[in-house]
Amino acid sequence: MSEFFGSVWWLIVTLGLLITFHEYGHFVIARRCGVKVLKFSVGFGPALWSRFDRHGTQFVVAAIPLGGYVKMLDTREVDGAVGPSGLAGAFDRKSVGARMAITAAGPAFNLIFTLAAFWLMFVIGKPDFLPVIGPVDHLAASSGFAPGDRITAIAGKPVETWTDASLSVLMASMDRRDLVVDVTDAGGASHQRTLALSKLPAEVDERELGTQIGLSPRQWPIPPVIGSVAPDSAASRAHLEAGDRIVAIGGDAIKDWREVPEAIQKHAAADHPLDLSVERAGQTLVLSVQPTLKPADAADGTGKPQWLLGIGARPVDPHYDATLRYGLLAAVPKAFGETWKQTRDTLGMLGRMVSGQASLKNLSGVITIAQAANSSAQLGPAWFLNFLAIISLSLAILNLLPIPILDGGGLLYYLIELIKGSPLSERVQVTGQYVGLVLLMALMSLALYNDILRNIS
Known part of the structure; x- marks a missing residue:
């Protein structure tokens, strides 16, 4: 499909x-x-x-x-x-x-x-990754984190997976709040390090926060095999095909897909094509490709022009090394705890968007939901259940907002009726419905606009 x-x-x-x-x-x-x-x-x-x-x-x-x-x-x-x-x-x-x-x-x-x-x-x-740190850069490096560190707690709360760790760091980064992180290094020694998120520049776009923080999970090999070739791209014009294994770029041997972008930026130029050695059907071919120069865009986290071939990696199965699994009874308090955590984070994000601490670009619409639904379903039933739970909770919170036309608006009307002893006039209620409809349409339009921008970029 x-x-x-x-x-x-x-x-x-x-x-x-x-x-x-x-x-x-x-x-x-x-x-x-x-x-x-x-x-x-x-x-x-x-x-x-x-x-x-x-x-x-x-x-x-x-x-x-x-x-x-x-x-x-x-x-x-x-x-x-x-x-x-x-x-x-x-x-x-x-x-x-x-x-x-x-x-x-x-x-x-x-x-x-x-x-x-x-x-x-x-x-x-639910399969996940252990909170083991891979390559570090920027703020994480200056805060003393090193490859091989395993995060055991953040702000005093135990951490079991990389997902938990990354979400905690992301939320704190929006507030520019320093985090105390407990780690066990590769040698087994325990340390307490402070991730100085207060040093993040205030003007940094939220899409760049991950790059500026510089924390990434332990990395597993990704074969340098082309999974997709964009139509009318430099790669398609050079007759690159899905399934080609990249052997070398500009004479540099390629062993992992992560080496591909760096090699392209290193050797690409406007005055000569790029030589790619690929394996196809047991034969080694050398193809000349003239990459396309994409203008500088802050959305890619570099702020520099990028040379593009129009190729994507072949999907690989995640190398999960942790599983969150509990018995029938033990899972009950865990479900309540996760629901409370997600509620707190969702309300916190709404509060940040209202106060201006977080951008309205975080609003997502039906396109992003569809893409996330498909992605989570491909990861297995546990991840899809996690996705369903988060969307269901978001619907509950959205519907409880005191906006006429939503359930929260109705509850507000009834609360006023309870206090004053009589319902609001029909004229006031109808006016409120129109105002609520306009607000809801504005939110949906903004969310759809954000979706379109994400897909274009």
């Missing part, structure tokens, strides 16, 4: 699961509170499948899988006389407490899904 179709498929799977679970929360609590549910829809637009149950509720799977809704009986939408018994199950005739419970049920079910997904992830076992 191609990357595009894989991304589309896993996006549909992801949104289908999470939207269904979210809307089921509204549905089941509405039924419990005696509200008549008219329609349960997963997706928007034309119906692909539809049926009615014995209660008269229409269940629909629609063509556009970017949302869903539960439509309940409401006296404000009834046209004509139906009699008092016909409105007995109307949503707006229920108590404020019942309406708040129904509204909060969607995000609550997303939270339940998050806990369940993390629990199953820990039971299955």
Whole structure:
């Protein structure tokens, strides 16, 4: 399956699961509170499948899988006389407490899904990398870190995997907050080192933080085999093919894919082509390639012009050397702990974006979600469960924001009604819905814009 179709498929799977679970929360609590549910829809637009149950509720799977809704009986939408018994199950005739419970049920079910997904992830076992440091540069080198150091704790909290370590460092780097890191060096001796993140320049783009920090995991060999050749690129014009093994560039022997970019920058020039020796079908070929010069771009972390061939490495299986796995009972507190950690980090990131400490470029839309869904699915069920849990938690938090049109906006309306003893006027509520729609569309547009920029760059 191609990357595009894989991304589309896993996006549909992801949104289908999470939207269904979210809307089921509204549905089941509405039924419990005696509200008549008219329609349960997963997706928007034309119906692909539809049926009615014995209660008269229409269940629909629609063509556009970017949302869903539960439509309940409401006296404000009834046209004509139906009699008092016909409105007995109307949503707006229920108590404020019942309406708040129904509204909060969607995000609550997303939270339940998050806990369940993390629990199953820990039971299955999520493969990862040990927090062993590879090449160091920039800030990490000046802070005393060395290749072979194994991170055991950050800010006093134990670290088991490279993922945990890198996320902790990234969050602290946004705040320019120094971190105390406990390590065990290659000789087995314990040290406590301070990663001086406060020295990071304030103007550094967040996409460059990793480069400026200079910490990278222990590296495994990557064969110098071409996995892809971009159309209408220097490589395609020179007849390079996927599957070619690069033997030498400009006379320098190549043993690992990581040596390829450095050799290209070293030997490329505008006044002569680059000689590449490749192995193909048991034969060694020498091809002349004229690389394309890409102008300086801060997004690549170098700020310098780059010579490009238009080739990509052949995918290799990760060399996982750690697995987070727990028993059925032990995984329960771990799931709660991971949910709390992810909630704290998500709220922290939202706070940083509101305060300006983090760029709005961190907002991601449906394109990035689709790509991440596909990538995590390729890594195995545990990583996909981890992805589902994080997206489900993000949906819960997003829906609880006090923005009219979202569940959080509804809860805000009901809280005001509870305090003042009467609901807000219909005019105020409708105005709020329009304002909320504009805000939501603005956020979605910005997220989509960020997605497009990432893919272009």
